[in-house]
Amino acid sequence: MAKYTRLEDFSPTPPTPAKRPGSKVLDGLDAIIDGWLEDDKTRPRKQRHTSKRVFDRLVAEYGYTGSYSPVQRCIKAWRQAHRLPGDGYIELAWHPGTAQVDFGQADAVIDGQRVTLHILVVTFPYSNMRFVQAYRGETAECVCHGLRTIFDHIGGVPRQLIFDNATGVGRRTGDKVIESKLFSAFKLHYRTSARYCNPYSGNEKGNVENAVGFLRRNLMVPEPVAVTLAGLNTTFLAQCQQLALAPHWRKQQPILELFAADVDACLALPGIGFDPVRYETRKADKTGTITVEDNFYLAGPSFAGRLLTVAIRHDVIDILDEHARPVVTFPRSYDHQDQTIFTPTSLLPALVAKPGAWGNSPVRALMPDPVRDVLDAAAPTDRARLLAGIDQASTATSFTSAVDAAERLISLGQDPAGPGLGMLARRLAGGSQPVDTGVDLTVYDLVARNTRTQPARTPTAQVGA
Template sequence: MSVQENIRTLDSHGIAGREIARRLGVSRDAVVKYTGQRDYSPQPPAPMARPAGSAMTGFETTVEEWLSEDQRRPRKQRHTAKRVFDRLVAERGFTGSYSPVQRFVKKWNDLHRQAGEGFTELVWPAGTAQVDFGQAEAIIGGLRQVLHIFVVTFPFSNMRFVQAYRGETAECVCHGLRTVFDHIGAAPRHLVFDNATGIGRRVGTKVVETKLFGAFKLHYRSESRYCNPYSGNEKGNVENAVGFLRRNLMVPEPEAATLQGLNEVLMTRCLALAEATHYRKGLPISELFAQDVAASLALPGVGFDPVRYESRTADKKGNLLIDGNTYAAGSSFHSRTLTVGLRHDVIEILDEQSTPVRSFPRAFGRQTETIFGPAALLPLLVTKPGAWSHSQLRPLVPGPVRDWLDKATATNRRRLLSAVDAASGSAGFDAAITAADMLIQRGDTPEIAALGMLARRLAGGTSPAVENVDLSVYDIFTADAFTTVNTLTGEIA
């Protein structure tokens, strides 16, 4: 029993205070204190006052004015404790440390919070998906790259999907959503975004969506909703999933030959997560996700093609400016108005009859050099073979072909370039230039007919085997087979 309890017990038996002090070996003051106390109900802890004076003495009014003015400012442009400390030192000659300033600002903010501040737990019905982007590094084709990871989560089941892209455009969003929709065989009824990144722009409280994303929603009959960009808790499931997937699927950095290969790996790893148990509901995620799919919409009979078409006029060199980067359509298209198809990974150029004429890998970010396809440069070089020495094509061809063209006359150079150009139309530039390289190394003249036939065989995967052929078997035709006897004279001819 505690000393206090012993004192109270002896006092209840009518024993005098002097005797209680003697028996328990405590002071008479302690006996008087505990026998005289009437209320032993628990009390809240009293704040501990810091000893001595605060370094903030004399600065309280200034800081309170600054913090009060913050209430009228945007949330992201208000004073932090560090900013208050810096201003006090620079403007008011404050000589104290950062700690008392931090404590003062925290106490003031705690006392002046609005009643509606804080978070509330949200309930998400089955068939609802949340969408967001994050960033992570991966190694693609041996090169380390910063990728934009597109995350789609289903908060009812906590199922998560991720795909990687090189940008955050509407084409990337629509392609990523279609990939998930096709994989699960259904389209969520509601899509929740925190802002209009990639699929539109926010003007005040109104979001203006792009035509492409509007067409995407019409195609799948899904609805979109945009939460407050400053309130991540409104779509906290996907916010947490971005970090979770980055830590668990992309540490260490995944490696793949292509971005498509990486996305296939990521999708497989996401499916493995479905075998886990829901952190709160105690059921397998795969079982709960089946309810998400059942509450979603059926897919239409055809998948949505996430491409955006725009009109562009080529300059005098046949170049087009697309998203700040220059693409070479070819000199034959100079000053013509063409159609440009923008996909998440490809830029496609179509002529006035909407026939595809060029295709380029899509570049994200500002590129300093013109983006071109080697085949686009061939027609101009056929017309002007003298430009070969300083052409952008010259560093891209194999050494034997480059040396042959460097030494060739203008006529022979034109003939080879014309042959490669003709073969590129049916077999592709890579097969055509490989065919030219093989013919030159064999010592043959790279004529149009021979080069075209070899390029088509290379493109079709039936390239001739390189081997030494034994021709000695044909010697019989120069000896026995052609040996005859003259029947009149009997002489061997």
């Protein structure tokens, strides 16, 4: 009571934190900690002391016996006391028509296989509109394809794109920015501009960094399942539109309504879309194989020693001849393959000319057992005739349809190398089922009495060509 009778001013006063017990264990060590933190100002940002590192050094070098918490509180207080007036973040104002771009990662199940995808996220900070597209990598081809898809979807081009140091499109070192040739052409095509943030200034594109986590939690938990990556990306665009029906976290208007101002401020789309492809020249080796991004792709033995053009897209590798005519197309591999990637149709013409190489050909392992058995036992001339028939049927339809037709003819006892192979392959490719007929045992005239060859280890094949 006496305490209050002596008071003259009962005005409220701001609360002051009480000093927590336990800090006395650092008596005598405060100066050492201060010295370490002062020295950190001259060191690289990623090689400065953390609270855990300070604690470990105190234990090892000074026999500190206290707990970790007093050390952590001491460092926090030091950093607050030494914070400069210019430190901290500034709330940035974003004008309509500006977009931020960043990558994240998420797992998905594509065609029954679990894969880790790189998700390209594009946001419009003014409205908080968010878009996502998934790719196998973070290359310039992926970025340009994803941006074009989103531009086409919204019907406009952002006036400025904000990136961090995305290696696929460009890097900033100090005041110098080095962009990929493909992305520079992309910007010119759409008449837009790009800005690269300081590597340590994540707040300059905080909207998109927050969106990466938001979209991963809301669209990819549990892992999305799709037949194709293109189908998954189409679903993502529809889901992003649905999320935009929610109100803006601060402006309390539906995001989709605010996004209309972003679209109005965007540039008009050009008359033709940009083709995000990178062309490079490769010389084929003696087997007709070229190297692209540490992987081997087989153009075909007939292209040995020739200069070929490689068209590198986000999803496929196209090989062109000296006159830019298509040779063969492969799915693009973002992982290193320890064996040559090939299509059976690239090797069939060479096997027709050299049927004796059949036993060690990588195509052998791709044949169904009945077709392989007939080819193994056939005389060279009969083997070449059957391979030529499969080659012609593959060209007209696909390798899968051709070998399925050959297998069907063998099961019916008919000649798989006869004129019916191509007709049956076209029927199978078209989805129609042929009518079974009587068994004709003349098919076994192809079988010679020679010893069957043993299967060889085969490279990676693309069978669907």
